[in-house]
Amino acid sequence: MVVMVQRAVLLLGDPDWIAKLLGAAYLLIPLVAAWALVSELAFGARTEQMAKVLEAEGGLPVDNLPRTPAGRIIREAADAEFEKYKVEAQAAPQDWRSWFRLSCAYDAAGDRKRARKAMRDAVSLFRQR
Structure with missing residues (x-):
């Protein structure tokens, strides 16, 4: 530069x-x-700050998804886990915690674009609180 x-x-x-x-x-x-x-x-x-708050509350999503021998998350398991977080975010659309967890689920499912959008929503809600 x-x-x-x-x-x-x-x-x-x-x-x-x-x-x-x-x-x-x-x-x-x-x-x-x-x-x-x-x-x-x-x-x-901001994302790190939110993760620390969730960790202190015990609300971080647990990474217990099955993986391939190479270490990649098995897509079908991630998709099944994703539904749980999607329902949670739909039930509490104004809760940044649910959007944070949904973002993690999107990321685990391999959808980085939606993961980033969900995390932006979580950051926005976090800043409004």
């Missing part, structure tokens, strides 16, 4: 308008990258 900022400054100092445009674009990329880095670190910190 430092090199990109340096190049952006050099390009912005060039008299050619195309170089100035490229310099402006080069300046935006590190800013977007920095924003993404900070937001991901904040997301991770």
Whole structure:
């Protein structure tokens, strides 16, 4: 990112308008990258904070799913366990704990996109409390 900022400054100092445009674009990329880095670190910190609260309450989901010899969770077992957490989240849609556990179930079932969405919902509810 430092090199990109340096190049952006050099390009912005060039008299050619195309170089100035490229310099402006080069300046935006590190800013977007920095924003993404900070937001991901904040997301991770909040997730860790929620996990500590759940651990203290004894509410973390137990990882007792059967695994293949390579260590991967057996998909059918994860899908069966997922239903339990889905019903829990539907029964208590305003409880961040249920969304956290649902996110873990999505992750175990291999659906990372929905796991991340459920965890974002959990973080949002956690921050509102």
